[in-house]
Amino acid sequence: MTPSDNTTMQNILSGDYYTNNFTLSPAAEGDTLVLNLGPQHPSTHGVLRVVVELDGEYILKAEPVLGYIHRMHEKMGEVKTYAQYLPNMGRVDYLHALAWNWAYVAAVEKLAGVAVPLRAEYIRVITCELNRISSHLLWWGAYLLDLGAFTPILYAFADREKIMDILQIVTGSRLTYCYYRFGGVSADITPDFIDMTREFVGYMRDRLPMYKTFVTENMILRGRCVDIGVLSKEMAVRYGATGPVLRGSGVAHDTRKIEPYSIYDRFDFDIPVGKNGDAMDRYDVRIAEIQESLRIIEQALATLPAGDYLNPDVPERITPPKGEVYFAVEGARGKIGIYIVSDGGIKPYRLKLRAPGFSNLHLFAELSQGTILADAVSILGSLDLVIPEIDR
Amino acid sequence: MTAQPPVDTPLWPLVLYCAIVMILAAFIVILSAFLGQRHRERTTNEPYESGIAPTGSARIRFDIKFYLSAMFFVLFDLEAVFIFAWADAARPLGWTGYIEILIFIAVLLLALFYLWRVGALDWRVEKHRRSKRQVTKVN
Amino acid sequence: MMSQLLSYLSLPLVHLILSLVVILAFLGVNGIVLIYVERKVAGFIQRRPGPYEVGPWGLLQPLADALKLLSKQLVTPMGADKILFWAAPILSFAPVVICFMPMPVSPMFTGMEMNLGLILILAFTSLNVLALCLAGWSSNNKYSLLGAARAVSQSVAYEIPLLITVLAIAFQTGSLNLSEIVASQTKGIWSWNIFVQPIAFIIYIIAVTAETNRAPFDLPEAESELTAGFHTEYAGMHFGLFFLAEYSYMIVVCAVATVLFLGGWHGPFLSGPFWFILKTYALILVLMWFRWTFPRVRFDQLLNICWKWLIPLSLINLVLTALLVKIVR
Numbered sequence: 088m089t090p091s092d093n094t095t096m097q098n099i100l101s102g103d104y105y106t107n108n109f110t111l112s113p114a115a116e117g118d119t120l121v122l123n124l125g126p127q128h129p130s131t132h133g134v135l136r137v138v139v140e141l142d143g144e145y146i147l148k149a150e151p152v153l154g155y156i157h158r159m160h161e162k163m164g165e166v167k168t169y170a171q172y173l174p175n176m177g178r179v180d181y182l183h184a185l186a187w188n189w190a191y192v193a194a195v196e197k198l199a200g201v202a203v204p205l206r207a208e209y210i211r212v213i214t215c216e217l218n219r220i221s222s223h224l225l226w227w228g229a230y231l232l233d234l235g236a237f238t239p240i241l242y243a244f245a246d247r248e249k250i251m252d253i254l255q256i257v258t259g260s261r262l263t264y265c266y267y268r269f270g271g272v273s274a275d276i277t278p279d280f281i282d283m284t285r286e287f288v289g290y291m292r293d294r295l296p297m298y299k300t301f302v303t304e305n306m307i308l309r310g311r312c313v314d315i316g317v318l319s320k321e322m323a324v325r326y327g328a329t330g331p332v333l334r335g336s337g338v339a340h341d342t343r344k345i346e347p348y349s350i351y352d353r354f355d356f357d358i359p360v361g362k363n364g365d366a367m368d369r370y371d372v373r374i375a376e377i378q379e380s381l382r383i384i385e386q387a388l389a390t391l392p393a394g395d396y397l398n399p400d401v402p403e404r405i406t407p408p409k410g411e412v413y414f415a416v417e418g419a420r421g422k423i424g425i426y427i428v429s430d431g432g433i434k435p436y437r438l439k440l441r442a443p444g445f446s447n448l449h450l451f452a453e454l455s456q457g458t459i460l461a462d463a464v465s466i467l468g469s470l471d472l473v474i475p476e477i478d479r
Numbered sequence: 480m481t482a483q484p485p486v487d488t489p490l491w492p493l494v495l496y497c498a499i500v501m502i503l504a505a506f507i508v509i510l511s512a513f514l515g516q517r518h519r520e521r522t523t524n525e526p527y528e529s530g531i532a533p534t535g536s537a538r539i540r541f542d543i544k545f546y547l548s549a550m551f552f553v554l555f556d557l558e559a560v561f562i563f564a565w566a567d568a569a570r571p572l573g574w575t576g577y578i579e580i581l582i583f584i585a586v587l588l589l590a591l592f593y594l595w596r597v598g599a600l601d602w603r604v605e606k607h608r609r610s611k612r613q614v615t616k617v618n
Numbered sequence: 619m620m621s622q623l624l625s626y627l628s629l630p631l632v633h634l635i636l637s638l639v640v641i642l643a644f645l646g647v648n649g650i651v652l653i654y655v656e657r658k659v660a661g662f663i664q665r666r667p668g669p670y671e672v673g674p675w676g677l678l679q680p681l682a683d684a685l686k687l688l689s690k691q692l693v694t695p696m697g698a699d700k701i702l703f704w705a706a707p708i709l710s711f712a713p714v715v716i717c718f719m720p721m722p723v724s725p726m727f728t729g730m731e732m733n734l735g736l737i738l739i740l741a742f743t744s745l746n747v748l749a750l751c752l753a754g755w756s757s758n759n760k761y762s763l764l765g766a767a768r769a770v771s772q773s774v775a776y777e778i779p780l781l782i783t784v785l786a787i788a789f790q791t792g793s794l795n796l797s798e799i800v801a802s803q804t805k806g807i808w809s810w811n812i813f814v815q816p817i818a819f820i821i822y823i824i825a826v827t828a829e830t831n832r833a834p835f836d837l838p839e840a841e842s843e844l845t846a847g848f849h850t851e852y853a854g855m856h857f858g859l860f861f862l863a864e865y866s867y868m869i870v871v872c873a874v875a876t877v878l879f880l881g882g883w884h885g886p887f888l889s890g891p892f893w894f895i896l897k898t899y900a901l902i903l904v905l906m907w908f909r910w911t912f913p914r915v916r917f918d919q920l921l922n923i924c925w926k927w928l929i930p931l932s933l934i935n936l937v938l939t940a941l942l943v944k945i946v947r
Contacts, residue, residue: 569940
């Protein structure tokens with residue numbers, strides 16, 4: 088290496104703000120390796136960046152670095168009217184867009200005192216649960232990809248494709264849905280939609296045992312998940328984890344049951360919970376949730392009432408009275424909370440989005456400590472993170 | 480292995496062959512270097528670290544486990560060579576040779592189980608994890 | 619005329635050059651075919667068509683890939699050890715080619731008849747580790763370094779059960795000459811070693827899957843952890859050589875498996891190269907099937923499988939084989 092080479096190397100290998108201000112773990116003995124996982128890394132699903140300090144293959148310290156896909160959704164909420172902000176909700180968490188739709192729409196409805204027709208509530212339940220299944224399916228495929236199984240993701244995508252086809256009929260879009268409106272939904276469901284959904288419920292029920300045999304019961308997969316990233320109840324609660332991550336640790340907390348919104352109290356479904364809080368439990372909880380969602384959809388389809396799909400009395404430009412409101416729904420990743428402060432104008436005064444992934448991600452720093460790199464990848468995958476949702 | 484007459488193999492073709500193959504492989508690379516594009520921007524030669532400027536050199540000392548692994552390999556591979564020597568002469572050595580190699584393999588297995596017992600084969604050490612976790616509690 | 623030609627053929631140099639040409643041509647074609655087959659197999663398992671845009675049924679896809687690789691810039695990362703960095707791909711590819719020399723494709727065609735053919739193959743396949751190690755170390759990349767460390771401990775660990783298993787076969791047939799090992803399996807299908815030594819076959823297949831760094835043991839290049847492992851920094855034909863080496867290596871281990879366990883060139887009819895190649899490719903398809911079916915094992919699990927299962931098992935297998943051979947003879 089020539090001296091000039093050396094200086095350029097010094098310039099280029101100097102790292103950036105986060106690595107230079109990374110405080111090394113006090114437990115470090117001898118040389119440790121500071122390594123960036125992400126923002127361009129196959130296992131971080133997007134642009135999450137985790138700075139890890141490695142001792143050999145052991146992780147001494149992991150520090151998530153956020154903000155690579157920050158889009159100022161909260162600030163946008165303050166400069167757009169209530170209706171204009173609706174499309175944003177499909178883009179916060181693109182995998183479970185309808186839950187965010189729902190959280191925002193319901194918060195505004197609660198603030199403005201808008202009534203929602205019963206049929207619209209049913210439609211919301213059906214579409215939101217379908218979307219939840221598609222989100223869990225994608226997680227399933229991506230997680231197995233993290234664990235080195237290349238094939239399941241394509242099966243998951245094929246199944247998910249069916250859901251997207253179904254939702255496309257009524258919402259018109261395939262990923263970033265903007266379907267719910269203040270006081271209902273934008274379009275009524277069609278007989279086509281109902282038939283296809285019924286068919287899908289049966290289809291998915293047939294598929295799940297196959298996935299169980301081929302994937303869930305695979306010895307290697309169990310070796311990669313069982314007893315990996317054990318998350319105790321206390322720790323999950325301490326970090327404010329929600330969704331399958333919390334339920335995997337044995338806390339039966341589901342917003343749909345704890346604080347039933349909409350018409351979830353009418354349906355008979357269980358909250359799957361895990362025992363040990365390891366990656367396998369989180370896996371099992373999600374798979375069981377697909378079953379439960381199918382049950383909910385089936386019941387909702389059976390008891391679907393006739394009537395309006397949209398409250399006709401809602402004005403085009405909705406102006407909720409002065410006040411504040413918080414509304415939470417259960418998304419695929421956990422509790423989605425929307426907090427709106429209104430000053431009585433056409434735009435919210437302040438809007439706060441509570442993304443479940445944000446809390447879940449911060450578990451990773453403590454969970455991954457002392458594990459080996461491969462386990463950390465397994466843990467990161469089992470948390471089911473959607474980075475745009477975390478950065479917002 | 481004494482049954483068949485040894486095939487008289489001259490060694491020089493093998494050496495020549497190795498040399499030709501090396502030259503050919505080098506030729507492919509050099510050809511590619513000539514045919515390939517050539518551009519050089521500021522970060523063209525930057526080592527990849529997930530799209531972020533790497534911090535420090537990658538020339539570090541790392542886990543002792545890897546050295547242990549290498550040492551075990553040398554040990555066991557050497558033993559395997561001894562077994563090869565026995566296999567070559569097994570027929571003339573007869574039952575004496577067999578019992579001798581049996582003792583040898585038993586010792587080898589014992590050594591393996593000893594390594595197993597003392598935890599040298601536990602590549603992911605739980606104890607190590609726990610103590611580390613206690614020392615560095617996040618928050 | 620014909621006899622004169624044959625006498626020329628028996629000259630070492632002519633024979634050598636002929637073998638070299640044939641082997642290199644075979645390797646090149648094989649690499650291209652295997653890439654295509656692997657992608658089609660992956661497509662079949664994953665319910666998608668696989669490559670089908672370039673040429674009829676996508677047949678020209680691997681050629682297009684090869685041309686693309688050839689025209690890419692060879693980037694040497696900053697701070698890399700240039701000589702080692704450039705030597706590593708060559709060192710990875712060359713030993714594999716040499717492994718084909720003693721391979722008995724048919725009774726007529728063997729690159730080089732030698733007493734210790736098996737040992738030669740084992741020795742040269744082990745050299746691959748050195749290349750991975752050099753690649754990882756010289757890249758000045760942290761992922762590469764970790765990948766290389768993994769590659770080395772994985773490869774050296776699996777060398778031992780491989781060696782001992784192969785030894786059990788060699789002991790049973792009483793020869794390290796590959797042609798003679800094949801010759802010992804001529805008494806019909808049931809004399810094939812896969813039926814005589816099923817445990818050895820299973821150990822062998824597991825060990826070579828690990829040796830060739832194929833999924834589920836592809837830890838050195840574990841994509842979701844180390845991006846591309848030891849060849850993260852390699853571009854263009856550098857990467858191409860690693861890739862070619864991997865596929866050629868697959869052929870070597872599968873061909874050796876054919877020789878050791880599946881009766882080499884013997885078959886119910888048409889004995890000869892046809893059966894040899896058929897069996898080899900069938901085994902390769904099995905390896906591909908593994909790759910697209912299983913999740914990746916973890917590093918410690920991988921080494922545990924080797925040290926705690928395969929090595930004791932292979933040693934016991936060897937002792938039992940020796941005992942049986944003693945009793946029978």
